[in-house]
């Protein structure tokens with residue numbers, strides 16, 4: 001029996017490398033948003049972004065916690081809408097790899113649906129997933145007072161209940177140590193992704209590049225291979241019987 005029923009994939013800096021440079025543009029856009037919203041200098045925006053990220057995990061959450069009535073759609077269209085998506089290149093070998101995974105494959109990202117869809121399109125991975133759990137899924141009430149995102153346990157529980165799976169049979173891949181630690185705390189199997197990452201206690205696996213998945217975690221495929229072998233043996237016996245039947249007929 002397979003040891004996983006479902007694989008949850010983070011998107012940014014997991015399905016494509018941080019070396020692509022999208023994260024740098026994202027930071028710049030967030031800082032411009034902070035300058036505009038808070039009326040501060042570029043230097044102060046740099047410090048505020050870092051402070052909000054450390055304290056709240058996201059600038060949007062931090063701004064709202066500090067009383068700024070920011071609508072998530074306005075924030076996302078400003079910080080994601082202007083990203084140079086052409087930097088993300090198609091990855092056909094990743095597409096083949098993902099399609100060979102026998103378990104359910106679900107994207108679990110804090111990003112909004114427009115960003116997730118555009119990034120997956122650029123990567124050539126449209127249609128490779130059974131579902132996308134994103135900002136809007138985690139926060140169906142966009143006017144709600146509290147925003148739910150990874151690494152909060154609530155975000156993980158929402159993702160698990162949507163996926164309808166037993167946490168102990170889920171593999172979760174992400175480039176964030178904080179997200180990996182939360183996932184481990186609620187019983188998921190975890191893989192930290194990224195070339196500059198070091199193995200942490202909460203990570204069951206360290207995957208430097210997503211395309212190395214089959215080498216680092218062959219268990220994903222092991223029972224499927226066993227199943228295929230059984231199936232092909234059954235098929236060959238069946239065709240042998242049929243040939244025998246046809247010869248004797």
Ligand SMILES: [Mg+2]
Pocket residue numbers: 010011012013014174175176
């Ligand atoms: Mg990420």
